[in-house]
Amino acid sequence: MTYVADLHLHSSYAMATSKELNFENLARWAGIKGIDLLASADFTHPMWFDETKARLHETGDGLLKLRDSPDSSVRFVLGTEVNCNGQQGGRNRRVHMLVFAPSLDVAERINASCSRHGILTGDGRPTLHLTPRELLELLLEIDERNFVIPAHVWTPWFGIYGSKSGFDSLEECFGDLADRVYAIETGLSSDPAMNWGVSELNDRSIVSFSDAHSLPKMGRELTVFDGEPSYDGLLRSLKNQGIAYTVEFFPEEGKYHNSGHRKCGVSLTPAEVGEVGDRCPVCARLMTHGVAYRMAALTSREVKTWTDEDGFTRGEPARPPFKSLVGLQQIIAESLGRGVNTKGVMDRYLDIVGEFGGELATLLEAPPSDLTRTAGQRIAEGIGRVRRGDVSIEPGYDGKFGRVSVWPDE
Ligand SMILES: [Zn+2]
Numbered sequence: 001m002t003y004v005a006d007l008h009l010h011s012s013y014a015m016a017t018s019k020e021l022n023f024e025n026l027a028r029w030a031g032i033k034g035i036d037l038l039a040s041a042d043f044t045h046p047m048w049f050d051e052t053k054a055r056l057h058e059t060g061d062g063l064l065k066l067r068d069s070p071d072s073s074v075r076f077v078l079g080t081e082v083n084c085n086g087q088q089g090g091r092n093r094r095v096h097m098l099v100f101a102p103s104l105d106v107a108e109r110i111n112a113s114c115s116r117h118g119i120l121t122g123d124g125r126p127t128l129h130l131t132p133r134e135l136l137e138l139l140l141e142i143d144e145r146n147f148v149i150p151a152h153v154w155t156p157w158f159g160i161y162g163s164k165s166g167f168d169s170l171e172e173c174f175g176d177l178a179d180r181v182y183a184i185e186t187g188l189s190s191d192p193a194m195n196w197g198v199s200e201l202n203d204r205s206i207v208s209f210s211d212a213h214s215l216p217k218m219g220r221e222l223t224v225f226d227g228e229p230s231y232d233g234l235l236r237s238l239k240n241q242g243i244a245y246t247v248e249f250f251p252e253e254g255k256y257h258n259s260g261h262r263k264c265g266v267s268l269t270p271a272e273v274g275e276v277g278d279r280c281p282v283c284a285r286l287m288t289h290g291v292a293y294r295m296a297a298l299t300s301r302e303v304k305t306w307t308d309e310d311g312f313t314r315g316e317p318a319r320p321p322f323k324s325l326v327g328l329q330q331i332i333a334e335s336l337g338r339g340v341n342t343k344g345v346m347d348r349y350l351d352i353v354g355e356f357g358g359e360l361a362t363l364l365e366a367p368p369s370d371l372t373r374t375a376g377q378r379i380a381e382g383i384g385r386v387r388r389g390d391v392s393i394e395p396g397y398d399g400k401f402g403r404v405s406v407w408p409d410e
């Protein structure tokens with residue numbers, strides 16, 4: 001059985017997030033997007049945790065559902081993100097970790113322990129003065145079924161493989177507990193194929209989630225799990241790469257794909273860095289090394305990849321495939337020549353996804369003739385281009401998002 005999951009989300013209590021991120025809206029937008037399982041987000045925050053207990057009820061399989069909407073089929077798993085800030089190997093490390101718990105009672109105990117290592121009442125994504133290994137040890141002592149997923153592993157500042165404060169391997173980071181880490185999150189700046197060359201990831205799951213800070217961004221990356229939709233089923237899928245496929249950004253679109261220096265407008269590929277070195281060719285300061293550069297440093301083998309007839313990228317030896325997509329709101333905005341956040345685009349978006357049973361089904365499965373009839377020639381053509389990967393991309397660098405265009409010449 002497959003189910004669609006977005007397990008990296010935030011509440012309105014996390015820094016720089018939308019006020020509209022409450023449970024009712026999360027569930028409503030899960031329906032619009034076509035997502036079955038969401039992270040409950042930010043359970044370390046006392047006020048959001050109170051809301052979690054008031055709004056959700058446990059369904060006996062380690063997951064939760066909305067209390068007041070018996071018709072809603074959306075399920076939640078208790079999941080949060082923390083910033084581990086600790087000394088290891090003589091350096092200060094800052095690494096974001098997704099944390100999951102099998103019950104409200106266990107989450108409560110995690111919160112009590114974590115409150116001794118950091119302030120939980122501020123940011124919904126709290127800073128804990130623990131290394132990732134210390135965090136994992138603390139979690140496993142509370143309950144063996146707790147697990148972590150290192151978040152957006154390649155981002156320079158907060159990724160476990162990041163160039164600024166990360167590690168060279170999960171082994172280096174977690175030591176004797178490394179085999180209790182079953183999965184990593186690619187983040188927006190990398191896709192699974194880029195990770196397939198890292199040998200310690202061979203027998204680990206590579207998952208993708210949205211890290212959305214507002215409702216429309218939910219599901220912009222997601223994972224379709226193959227297995228039983230329960231807490232234990234999810235954990236089993238992560239252990240065994242029980243993944244049907246993931247949906248990805250085009251990795252160049254992420255904020256840290258290339259190396260570079262934003263102030264000077266300098267953006268370089270790994271090969272170009274090889275020629276000019278680590279310093280910005282304009283101002284001579286150290287550049288921020290992006291995901292592509294860092295990944296080239298940690299990749300140990302060539303991976304053969306190809307695109308199958310359905311537009312999924314596959315690799316050898318076999319791994320769960322993935323598909324790179326552009327959000328439907330962006331396709332509509334470009335098709336109509338309107339801003340992505342305008343009411344006209346949103347109205348059109350809701351009409352179209354309502355017709356096809358959610359955004360994911362619209363982008364992946366809707367037949368072209370039906371799309372043309374419902375969405376019009378131009379939007380249907382835009383979706384067709386995205387399905388074929390026929391888009392143009394300007395890579396992101398040093399905190400600046402990349403740009404994907406469906407109609408680059410217009
Ligand atoms: Zn993060």
Ligand SMILES: [Zn+2]
Nearest residue numbers: 261264280283
């Ligand atoms: Zn510069």
